[in-house]
Amino acid sequence: MSKLRLSDEMLGRPERAPKRARVARGPARRTGVPSPFKQGLLLGICVGMTLALALGVVGFLVTRPQATPPAAAPATPPAAAAENSKQPQASIDVAAEHLGDLQIRIDARISAPGSYSPITKGQVVAYTDMVAMPLSHRQGPIVMAEVSGSPGTYQAVSQVPMIGEYNVTVEVRRPMAAQADHRIDVQNVKRS
Ligand SMILES: [Cu+2]
Numbered sequence: 001m002s003k004l005r006l007s008d009e010m011l012g013r014p015e016r017a018p019k020r021a022r023v024a025r026g027p028a029r030r031t032g033v034p035s036p037f038k039q040g041l042l043l044g045i046c047v048g049m050t051l052a053l054a055l056g057v058v059g060f061l062v063t064r065p066q067a068t069p070p071a072a073a074p075a076t077p078p079a080a081a082a083e084n085s086k087q088p089q090a091s092i093d094v095a096a097e098h099l100g101d102l103q104i105r106i107d108a109r110i111s112a113p114g115s116y117s118p119i120t121k122g123q124v125v126a127y128t129d130m131v132a133m134p135l136s137h138r139q140g141p142i143v144m145a146e147v148s149g150s151p152g153t154y155q156a157v158s159q160v161p162m163i164g165e166y167n168v169t170v171e172v173r174r175p176m177a178a179q180a181d182h183r184i185d186v187q188n189v190k191r192s
Helices: 002-011 016-032 034-075 078-085
Strands: 091-100 103-111 123-130 139-146 153-159 164-174 178-186
Touching (some): 103 123, 103 139, 103 164, 103 178, 123 153
Antiparallel strands (some): 091 103, 103 153, 123 164, 139 153
């Protein structure tokens, strides 16, 4: 640039005005040609960022209520989860009996919460876990079969590995998710 300026001054002292104009046109053209492009680029970036922000805000607002129940579900008991999903929860009455030789029979009477009518053809499983040794010999899922002639009553027989107090969890999988717990003390190998 300095060389050009010097040469312009050297050569064109008498023709300063037109050469200055040319020089002025040069940078003007140089700035003029990219400026729409730059403006367009800036505009594009601005519009793009605004759209991205808007999409982000919309996405955040839309997905937040959906993300809250799964986050709350593991922290809260299934009863609260069922309330959140507004699904009718089954009423489960669990009983367990030691039959002897560490065998236990688990009974579950499952009914609809409002009408108390038995829930038939349900998918029901049970889990047993020793209270004093949590998860060390947890058993299940033990499939519970509906007792014929006794609609809504599900039964399973299982053998626990050692004497002790056991927590029996009955889990209804269908037609709705629900579960209930019951404690049974298996203290003697013979029938207690
Ligand atoms: Cu044990």
